[in-house]
Amino acid sequence: MFDNLTERLSDVIKTLRGEARLTESNIQDALREVRMALIEADVALPVIKIFIEQVKQRAIGHEVLDKLSPGQALIGVVHEELVAIMGGDKAELNLNVAPPAVILMAGLQGAGKTTSSGKLAKWLMDQKKKVLLVSCDVYRPAAIDQLALLAEQTGADFFPVQTGRQPAEICTAALDFARKHHHDVVIVDTAGRLGIDEAMMREISQLEQLLKPAETLFVVDAMQGQDAVNTAKAFAEVLPLTGVILTKLDGDARGGAALSVRHITGKPIKFAGVAEKLNGLEPFYPDRMASRILG
Numbered sequence: 001m002f003d004n005l006t007e008r009l010s011d012v013i014k015t016l017r018g019e020a021r022l023t024e025s026n027i028q029d030a031l032r033e034v035r036m037a038l039i040e041a042d043v044a045l046p047v048i049k050i051f052i053e054q055v056k057q058r059a060i061g062h063e064v065l066d067k068l069s070p071g072q073a074l075i076g077v078v079h080e081e082l083v084a085i086m087g088g089d090k091a092e093l094n095l096n097v098a099p100p101a102v103i104l105m106a107g108l109q110g111a112g113k114t115t116s117s118g119k120l121a122k123w124l125m126d127q128k129k130k131v132l133l134v135s136c137d138v139y140r141p142a143a144i145d146q147l148a149l150l151a152e153q154t155g156a157d158f159f160p161v162q163t164g165r166q167p168a169e170i171c172t173a174a175l176d177f178a179r180k181h182h183h184d185v186v187i188v189d190t191a192g193r194l195g196i197d198e199a200m201m202r203e204i205s206q207l208e209q210l211l212k213p214a215e216t217l218f219v220v221d222a223m224q225g226q227d228a229v230n231t232a233k234a235f236a237e238v239l240p241l242t243g244v245i246l247t248k249l250d251g252d253a254r255g256g257a258a259l260s261v262r263h264i265t266g267k268p269i270k271f272a273g274v275a276e277k278l279n280g281l282e283p284f285y286p287d288r289m290a291s292r293i294l295g
C-alpha cells in the first residue's frame, strides 16, 4: 500500500509546531509530501490535483485546537478527504427489483471477473439468495469451465451453454430459466479482452440493454495503477455502471486505483477482492482504506 503517509509527513509537520493556524505557505511542504505519496501510490495525476486542491481549501484557515498539533489537524483533513474521494460511506448492492435481479460483470480479461462472479455468488448465497451463474464468454471455453467449477464449489446453479450460441441468446435463455426456477439473482459473467476494443464494448452494451441489470459492476485489478483510469473511462462511457469491484487488494498494489476509479466513474466501489479463494470478497469501506493509506 502507500508508504506510511503519517510517517512521511512527520518531519515536515514538525515545522508547523507553534503555528496557530494552517496557512497556504506553512502547509506547502506537507502538501508536497502528500502529492509525492499519491504519485508513488499510482493515483492518476488529474485526481491528485483535485485532491490536493480540496485538502488545501479545507486546511487553510483551519484553527488548531488546543489538544491537536497543526500536523495532526492536517492529517485529519487528509483522512477526511481521502474518505470523501473514495465515496464516503460503504455502498450496498441494490437488488431491490422484481426477481431475478441481474448483476452484469464488466471488465478486462484477467481483472478477476470470473473469480469475483463466484465470490459474489457465495456472498449472496450466504444471505440465503438463490443464485444462477451464467457465462457469456463464448470466445473462451476455458472461462465457461472456470465459472462452472466455481458454481460447483459454491453450490450456486450454473446455466449450461450450448456451443454455437451467441451471448444475447444465452442471456435471454438464462433469464427465462431463472424466472422459471425462481432465482433471486442472476450473475452474468461477460467476455473480457486484453484491451479495450470496439466489438467487445458493443457486445456488452447490447447485453446491458437486453438484461436491464439491477447492478452493472466494473471489475478492475488494483495492480493496474494508472492504466485503471483509461479502462474505467472506456467502460463508464458505454455502460451505465452502478458500482466497482476492486480486485487483488491483497497483493502489493498501492491502492491508488481506488481513488482514481471512484473519481473517474463517479460510482462507488462496492467490494474489494482480498484473496484468490471464494471467501476473499469484502464490502469496501472507504474509511478503513483511508486509515490503511495514512498508516
Ligand code: GDP
Residues within 6 Å of the ligand: 107, 108, 109, 110, 111, 112, 113, 114, 115, 116, 192, 247, 248, 249, 250, 251, 272, 273, 274, 275, 276, 280
Ligand atoms: P477474468 O479474466 O476477469 O475473469 O479474471 P479471473 O477471474 O480469471 O482472474 C484472473 C486471476 O486473478 C486468477 O488467477 C484469479 O485467481 C486472480 N484473482 C482474482 N481476484 C483476485 C483477488 O482478489 N486476489 C488475488 N490474489 N487474486 C485474484
